[in-house]
Amino acid sequence: MNAIIVSVGNELTSGQTVDTNSAYLSRRIAEFGICPLAHWTVGDSRRDIAEAIARASGSADVVIVSGGLGPTADDQTRQAVAEALGCELVLDEGCLARIEEFFRARGRVMGEANRIQAMAPRGAELLENKVGTAPGLFARIGEAAVFVVPGVPSEMEWMFDNQIAPRLPRNSGVTIHRTIHTFGAGESDVGTRILDLMQKTGPVLVGTTVAAGMVSIRIISRGKTGQEAQAQSEEVAQEVKRRLGELVIGEGSQSMAARVGEMLRERRQTLATAESCTGGLLGQMITSVPGASDYYLGGVISYANRVKEQLLGVEARVIAEHGAVSEEVAGAMAHGARKLMGSDWAISITGVAGPGGSSAEKPVGLVWMALAGPGGVKTSKTLWGGTREIIRVRAALNAINMLRLELMNR
Amino acid sequence: MNAIIVSVGNELTSGQTVDTNSAYLSRRIAEFGICPLAHWTVGDSRRDIAEAIARASGSADVVIVSGGLGPTADDQTRQAVAEALGCELVLDEGCLARIEEFFRARGRVMGEANRIQAMAPRGAELLENKVGTAPGLFARIGEAAVFVVPGVPSEMEWMFDNQIAPRLPRNSGVTIHRTIHTFGAGESDVGTRILDLMQKTGPVLVGTTVAAGMVSIRIISRGKTGQEAQAQSEEVAQEVKRRLGELVIGEGSQSMAARVGEMLRERRQTLATAESCTGGLLGQMITSVPGASDYYLGGVISYANRVKEQLLGVEARVIAEHGAVSEEVAGAMAHGARKLMGSDWAISITGVAGPGGSSAEKPVGLVWMALAGPGGVKTSKTLWGGTREIIRVRAALNAINMLRLELMNR
Numbered sequence: 001m002n003a004i005i006v007s008v009g010n011e012l013t014s015g016q017t018v019d020t021n022s023a024y025l026s027r028r029i030a031e032f033g034i035c036p037l038a039h040w041t042v043g044d045s046r047r048d049i050a051e052a053i054a055r056a057s058g059s060a061d062v063v064i065v066s067g068g069l070g071p072t073a074d075d076q077t078r079q080a081v082a083e084a085l086g087c088e089l090v091l092d093e094g095c096l097a098r099i100e101e102f103f104r105a106r107g108r109v110m111g112e113a114n115r116i117q118a119m120a121p122r123g124a125e126l127l128e129n130k131v132g133t134a135p136g137l138f139a140r141i142g143e144a145a146v147f148v149v150p151g152v153p154s155e156m157e158w159m160f161d162n163q164i165a166p167r168l169p170r171n172s173g174v175t176i177h178r179t180i181h182t183f184g185a186g187e188s189d190v191g192t193r194i195l196d197l198m199q200k201t202g203p204v205l206v207g208t209t210v211a212a213g214m215v216s217i218r219i220i221s222r223g224k225t226g227q228e229a230q231a232q233s234e235e236v237a238q239e240v241k242r243r244l245g246e247l248v249i250g251e252g253s254q255s256m257a258a259r260v261g262e263m264l265r266e267r268r269q270t271l272a273t274a275e276s277c278t279g280g281l282l283g284q285m286i287t288s289v290p291g292a293s294d295y296y297l298g299g300v301i302s303y304a305n306r307v308k309e310q311l312l313g314v315e316a317r318v319i320a321e322h323g324a325v326s327e328e329v330a331g332a333m334a335h336g337a338r339k340l341m342g343s344d345w346a347i348s349i350t351g352v353a354g355p356g357g358s359s360a361e362k363p364v365g366l367v368w369m370a371l372a373g374p375g376g377v378k379t380s381k382t383l384w385g386g387t388r389e390i391i392r393v394r395a396a397l398n399a400i401n402m403l404r405l406e407l408m409n410r
Numbered sequence: 411m412n413a414i415i416v417s418v419g420n421e422l423t424s425g426q427t428v429d430t431n432s433a434y435l436s437r438r439i440a441e442f443g444i445c446p447l448a449h450w451t452v453g454d455s456r457r458d459i460a461e462a463i464a465r466a467s468g469s470a471d472v473v474i475v476s477g478g479l480g481p482t483a484d485d486q487t488r489q490a491v492a493e494a495l496g497c498e499l500v501l502d503e504g505c506l507a508r509i510e511e512f513f514r515a516r517g518r519v520m521g522e523a524n525r526i527q528a529m530a531p532r533g534a535e536l537l538e539n540k541v542g543t544a545p546g547l548f549a550r551i552g553e554a555a556v557f558v559v560p561g562v563p564s565e566m567e568w569m570f571d572n573q574i575a576p577r578l579p580r581n582s583g584v585t586i587h588r589t590i591h592t593f594g595a596g597e598s599d600v601g602t603r604i605l606d607l608m609q610k611t612g613p614v615l616v617g618t619t620v621a622a623g624m625v626s627i628r629i630i631s632r633g634k635t636g637q638e639a640q641a642q643s644e645e646v647a648q649e650v651k652r653r654l655g656e657l658v659i660g661e662g663s664q665s666m667a668a669r670v671g672e673m674l675r676e677r678r679q680t681l682a683t684a685e686s687c688t689g690g691l692l693g694q695m696i697t698s699v700p701g702a703s704d705y706y707l708g709g710v711i712s713y714a715n716r717v718k719e720q721l722l723g724v725e726a727r728v729i730a731e732h733g734a735v736s737e738e739v740a741g742a743m744a745h746g747a748r749k750l751m752g753s754d755w756a757i758s759i760t761g762v763a764g765p766g767g768s769s770a771e772k773p774v775g776l777v778w779m780a781l782a783g784p785g786g787v788k789t790s791k792t793l794w795g796g797t798r799e800i801i802r803v804r805a806a807l808n809a810i811n812m813l814r815l816e817l818m819n820r
Contacts, residue, residue, distance in 0.1 A: 011619050011628055013446045015436030016587055018428065022451070026425030036423045038458070039451035041432070044617065048448070072601030073608045074617040106793055113598040113605075131795055133598075152620060154800055207426070218426065273690075273711065279702070280685070280693025283711040287689025290765055290798060298717035300710060301683065301693040307708035307751060311721070341717060355700055388700060 001169060002035045004056040006042065006049075008067035008077050009151060013043040021066045021156050028160055030220075033173040034062055044068060049080035057084070057141035061169060067151030069134040071113040081137055081148055082121035089119040095126050099133050127163040131155050136163055145169060176229040178219040180240055182247040183256060183401050190215045193243045197236060204232050206240070213384075213394045214249070214256075246408060249401075256400050257285045257292075263407040264295035264345075271403070272341035273299030274312055274333040276324065276350040277367065282396040297341045302333065312336030325350050325362050327370075331377045334370035346372045347399045353388045367395040371402045378402065411579060412445045414466040416452065416459075418477035418487050419561055423453040431476045431566050438570055443583035443632065444472055454478060459490035467494070467551035471579065477561030479544040481523040491547055491558055492531035499529040505536050509543050537573040541565050546573055555579060586639040588629045590650055592657040593666060593811050600625045603653045607646060613639075614646050623794075623804040624659070624666075656818055666810050667695045667702075673817040674705035674755075681813070682751035683709030684722055684743040684758040686734065687777065692759055692806040707751045712743065722746030735760050735772050737780075737789045744782035755816075756782045757809045763798045777805040781812045788812065 005025050011017040019041055026036035037060055042048040049068060056063040068077030082089050096118035103110040117134050120126045127136035127147075132155040137148040145167065149159040182190055187208055191198065194217065197206045205220045219236050223229030241248050250259045264271055273296075275282050283299045286292055302308040305324055309316050314332040322328045330350050338346035351367030358364045365386065370379045380402055384394050415435050421427040429451055436446035447470055452458040459478060466473040478487030492499050506528035513520040527544050530536045537546035537557075542565040547558040555577070559569040592600055597620045601608065604627065607616045615630045629646050633639030651658050660669045674681055683706075685692050693709045696702055712718040715734055719726050724742040732738040740760050748756035761777030768774045775796065780789045790812055794804050 009619070010615070010617050010630070012433070013436060013448060014440065014587060014628075014630065015433035015438075015446065016589065016628060017619065018430050018433045019449070020428050023422070023425035023428045026423060028425075030424065036425065037453065038423060038462075039429070039449070041449035043447065052448075070601075070618070070620070071598035072618050073605060102795075106795075108596070111596075111598045111602055113602050131797075154797060209426075220426075275690070275693075277697075278694070279697025279706070280683075280690030280695075280709065280711065283685075283690025283713075284688070284694050284802075285690075287687075287711075287713065288799065288802075292689070293713055293767075296689070296713050298711045298713040298721075299690065300721075301690065301697075301708045303693075303697065303703055303706050303708040304751075311708075311710075311750070340721070341714075357703075389698065392694075392698075 001061045002037045003029050003062035004037055004060040005039045006052050006065040008049055010043045012041045025064050030175040032168045044074045044076055046076040046080045049077055050083040053084040057144035063144050063146045065148045066156050069150045085121045087122040092118050092126050102133050131158045174226045174229045175222045176233050178233050180217045180251050181249045182215050182244055183249050184247050187215050204236050258289045260400055260404050261289045269344035270295050270297050272297050272337045272343040272346040274337035274348040275301050277353040278349045278392050278396050281392050285396050297343050325352055327368050327379045330368035330370040331379050334372035335377055338372040349395050349399050353391045365391050369399040411471045412447045413439050413472035414447055414470040415449045416462050416475040418459055420453045422451045435474050440585040442578050454484045454486055456486040456490045459487055460493040463494040467554035473554050473556045475558045476566050479560045495531045497532040501529050502536055512543055541568045583632050584636045584639045586631045586643050588643050590627045590661050591659045592625045592654055593659050594657050597625050614642050668699045670810055670814050671699045679754035680705050680707050682707050682747045682753040682756040684747035685711050686760040687763040688759045688802050688806050691802050695806050707753050735762055737778050740778035740780040741787045741789050744780035745787050748782040759805050759809050763801045775801050779809045
């Protein structure tokens with residue numbers, strides 16, 4: 001069983017936006033044993049969209065179209081589906097009421113333009129969208145099952161889980177994707193430790209990808225049944241984890257912050273933060289985990305030196321002597337945050353994120369981190385290249401990793 | 411003059427890698443007045459690649475294919491071009507010598523597998539690749555100019571500049587892209603105000619896209635010269651800005667935080683933050699702008715109520731009476747942060763980001779924000795659906811927007 005993914009939008013064909021929906025949908029349908037044959041991207045032209053849908057329906061068992069369902073004049077996918085089906089669009093009163101309610105619940109009034117979103121070609125089914133105003137569509141064109149969903153990634157993902165997945169044709173084979181995240185070693189180091197696993201062909205394939213200093217190991221396992229695919233995947237995953245040891249952070253969507261959160265919750269311990277160059281990113285990562293209030297008390301963003309002194313108790317003399325980006329200041333920030341918040345642990349970051357603010361001694365990318373805990377204060381230094389954003393993300397991840405390693409080894 | 415971009419690789423169709431080449435190539439050919447019609451992505455199947463090339467050649471003036479030129483068995487693009495041309499592959503001795511030299515210069519010996527990279531279909535031209543071992547191809551299929559380049563982004567980019575660009579058919583026109591960002595109204599509201607501009611066809615096309623509560627207006631202008639395209643674009647941009655008024659944040663890569671930063675710098679004023687549910691995201695957005703230390707003093711992440719009380723001076727009585735997510739607490743947080751940091755302005759956020767922590771009165775998505783300034787404290791409430799991440803991003807953007815509107819209207 002196979003599929004073609006169609007993405008719609010001038011912002012995609014013009015290259016102003018990179019299409020990430022097609023890759024996402026390909027990975028998801030593979031879980032159902034459906035093989036993605038091709039991705040097609042077309043602009044906001046009704047004729048082009050209709051032609052792509054008609055052609056895809058003739059070549060694949062499943063067609064998933066994303067984009068072009070909005071309320072504005074350049075959204076033509078709904079009309080194109082009608083054209084491909086050779087049917088007219090009709091208003092669905094129930095759907096219209098739901099869209100009106102969506103606006104009402106948010107204290108807004110539905111505009112006239114949104115009416116089109118409650119219309120579907122005769123013979124197509126409207127798919128409810130609980131996270132946005134644009135419902136999707138489901139139709140059969142020839143032998144193919146055709147799904148149409150909004151292009152906004154968060155809405156597309158919700159629609160996949162709640163509307164497409166339950167309607168996908170069942171297949172005999174199953175493919176399972178699994179991702180193990182590591183932190184603390186480069187891609188070639190990680191690759192060398194699992195080289196033989198990566199070179200193997202057969203039902204289980206192993207690869208690596210790298211993003212923001214994290215190296216992730218992808219395991220793709222194909223089996224006749226879900227159980228078989230699962231067992232094969234598990235065996236390889238265990239071997240990968242054994243070889244990579246404490247580099248392994250977690251799996252799938254589990255972030256480093258979530259892993260550290262679990263460990264803190266188990267130990268009933270609390271955490272505070274003190275940030276300079278990351279400006280809140282460290283706190284944001286920690287609190288991106290639902291339920292972080294169980295262990296995270298809060299933090300100070302001490303961007304100005306005065307805030308470091310007055311709130312965190314870093315002595316002005318220490319800043320003057322060593323500079324704001326120094327081992328001494330990082331240590332004093334963590335110590336001060338732990339005291340101020342009354343937490344078990346505190347992590348701090350001070351660095352030069354650039355592009356300005358550097359000196360010969362303190363280049364862009366230099367970051368000092370500290371961890372204050374029951375046993376005292378530990379410090380750590382890193383120096384990376386990259387953009388302001390990359391430096392900040394790596395600094396925050398590395399600071400959380402200090403705590404992870406400390407908790408693991410206690 | 412128009413083009414179709416074809417990307418080749420199982421890692422793309424399977425979704426393991428997101429295709430960024432197509433977007434890059436689309437942006438580049440637009441500089442030459444060539445309009446990208448579609449992007450097609452196919453797997454490593456010789457037949458599928460040949461079919462895509464043949465079909466694209468029948469539909470577009472220019473076809474650019476990337477990927478599948480490597481030395482391994484899964485690289486089939488070279489053979490597919492031969493199939494589409496109906497010619498056999500022949501060895502180019504000069505090219506073989508250059509590849510051998512490429513290896514020699516790096517202290518390595520060319521493997522036998524690399525021989526295939528020196529082969530080209532009869533009638534096609536080999537395009538030298540000075541940054542890798544895989545030469546590209548140039549052929550005419552029917553009326554179309556067909557270019558084939560390696561899929562590695564750095565090699566593809568080098569090949570575009572040095573091999574494709576000089577051979578592109580000269581067009582009379584130039585295309586300019588421009589994006590205007592807005593915040594504070596939905597896509598349908600924005601669309602309604604510029605409907606006539608969006609419905610116009612001709613040299614200037616107007617469209618909208620939405621991401622994280624921001625609606626962006628794209629203007630694509632085609633002119634005979636760069637000057638003409640620029641003038642047309644400017645005229646429409648002015649009209650769009652006139653109609654959307656204070657919804658307009660900025661253009662291109664300018665974020666809301668950068669716009670607010672500019673306004674604060676001009677006024678020599680300072681800013682502090684107090685965050686609960688966003689946990690540092692607000693500070694992170696503000697400090698993502700280089701040079702934010704000119705106006706941003708710092709912030710408090712008051713995740714626990716005790717931190718709201720002890721650091722920000724929010725009275726325990728007020729929290730007990732109204733709850734942590736309330737107008738009163740938001741106001742007291744902003745007031746407290748302004749006093750604590752000694753800033754001109756302070757913005758605060760407290761809300762229910764979910765998925766837990768909600769009640770009938772205070773559902774997931776309810777966010778209270780406040781702005782404290784020289785004239786006192788203003789508050790604002792919003793209620794959105796969506797994931798924890800979406801709610802947090804919108805809350806942070808909305809809080810910055812409160813300050814933007816206040817600064818604009820003073």
